[in-house]
Amino acid sequence: MSKIILESINDFDLEQTFECGQCFRWEKESDGSYTGVANNKVINISSAGSNIIIENSSIEDFDGFWHDYFDLGTDYAQIKAKLVAQDEIIKDAIDKGYGIRILRQDIWETICSFIISANNNIPRIKGCIEKLCNLFGASLGTYKGKEYFGFPKPEVIANLTIDDLASVRVGYRARYLIDSAKMFVNKGEAFFRMLASDNVSYEEAFKEITALSGVGPKVANCILLFALQKRKAFPIDVWMKKVMHELYGFDEDDIIGMQDFAEEKFAESAGIAQQYLFYYVKTHLHIN
DNA sequence: AGCCAGGCCCAAC
């Protein structure tokens, strides 16, 4: 395992990317770097100026996985330029979260993570996912003295009972995880991966994903955005309701109005706009 | 004690 240095990486801020609510397995270290697990691999990532440093990886892994995971093939400057032109509100949000990138996360892990996210808060979601991995994931060995685990395979979750999941503390969501795991195994991973194709529309993918247990419109939109590259997806949770109410004047329960507004205004980049707004309300807009 | 958190399910209309 070697250290990789990527030079002149633009529009990529680690803290903004990892703390904007899209992922739950990246932990900030005391030196400001982040250590995380994806694709059954553990890496540590840090930045120095416009350089990105990846430790505990290899060129092969970077080219074969991490480059796409961090969405480094996408020109965020171009996306931001279009959004900024819309209004002062989104411009301000982008000023605060200029370095957010939408990670291309694993479909199964994202399904489970956002089933757990329903009616829950981010610290608890992270705790539940960590327990789930530690108990039912494969050991990936130790890195800097700590043992890491991969995300549990769908076949493993599909064969668990509600009692097996009790110590994960996901509450009533345990049933959804098991039921969705069975559906995922039945349809096959290839089917769900295929939904990321440009040939599959947002609407089509939405229909398939909401068929899963414990997956309603909000959770589905998160899955579509964070794992299936459907950038039209505009997830609206309680925080988005707050920001849409405070900044754009919507009635807090007017979900339809917010969705239509996002589609018309932010178009094919609605999901990315949503992440700038979500990060903005969580870190810079102290309402509540 | 009661409210809240990246909401969903399901029964009752």
Place this chain on the structure above:
DNA sequence: GTTGGGCATGGC
């Protein structure tokens, strides 16, 4: 097709 009560858990 829409609406609303119920829901595990833990921090505040």
